[in-house]
Amino acid sequence: MLALSDPLWCKLNTAYGFAGDIPLGLVALAEHWDEEAAGDLMHGELIHQETCYGATYAAAPYLLKLAQPDDNVVQRMDIAVFLGHLALCAFSRPGKDARANDSLNGLALNLECWEQTRDPYRAKPGKGVGQQMSTDHRDIMDLEPPGDDELRKFEDIRDSFMALLPDIGSLCERTFHEHSDDEYIPRYLLSGIAAVGKLPELAQLLNSGEDGSFRCAACGTSIDYILFGDLMALYFDNSEGGPAHTREADRAMLDWQEGEAKRADGMVKPYDDLDEQTKPVIARLISLAEQAETPSVELLLRNFLGEYRCSQCDKTCQVCAPAKA
16 A cells, blocks of 8 residues: 555646645545535545546545444445446556556556546646646656656556455455445446456446447447336447447437337347356346345346347347457
8 A cells, every 4th residue: 555645646636637635535535525525536536437537546445444434334435436446447458558468457567658648738737727837837847757666656556555455355245235226336346346357348247227328349339228118128329330320329318218128239138047168257246236225237247248139240249248449
């Protein structure tokens, strides 16, 4: 864990700057839990639109520790959902730039990557946005680049987070049992467990919920899905982009509005029986989903683990299988 007093926090980026104030925020939450402040910290500064930052990984061990006491039920729910989402986002890389050399989304491990965290402030030197913003920009640009010892601390942050993943999975499972009657929370926790279990496609689908999209594992065709009762309807993109794609989306939207899959191209065959070849993490997810009081949790999971026949390539694929590049 990076000590809260370590000056390296000032060189760890967040969604809105650098993390000099993050240790104070973590201490304040440990002393008095404030859901609004916690939400701003976790879902504002530490993860923004599925992008992570250096401070995200440094803060994770402190949030996990805060979620452990038996009495911290409210804290545990908020933190478990956040850390489960972090486990999903941490291994996604939205762009092919120098960050591709990093093992975690948004964590700089070399000087080139670290300098990129200052790029937004080079592009916008604070003109016309007030003296305070200009001062913030200047302070960021005046930061000394991390030295070799500090770069090794970045690596330690990465290693600490990787070692934390099994504990994040356990926290999600513990929290699932405490909130199995909730309408939405259980699937987010299952998403976190799937992410920790190295099933990112399944984790992303669980995070999306009862309607969303994925790509055919065989041909890469974009497929929209909607859960109607216990049936998952599929709408294939029969175009190569452009106006026709809008018409495909309209069919799904019309069915959603009418509450019936009248225009669907096909249905998912849900996953049914466990066997000896079933991965332990999938067996664990199904066991938990069966305990949820909201039936849609298990329905979603079994459909995401299920199969469909692609209308474009005529292949039978699993919904949550990795898509063709």
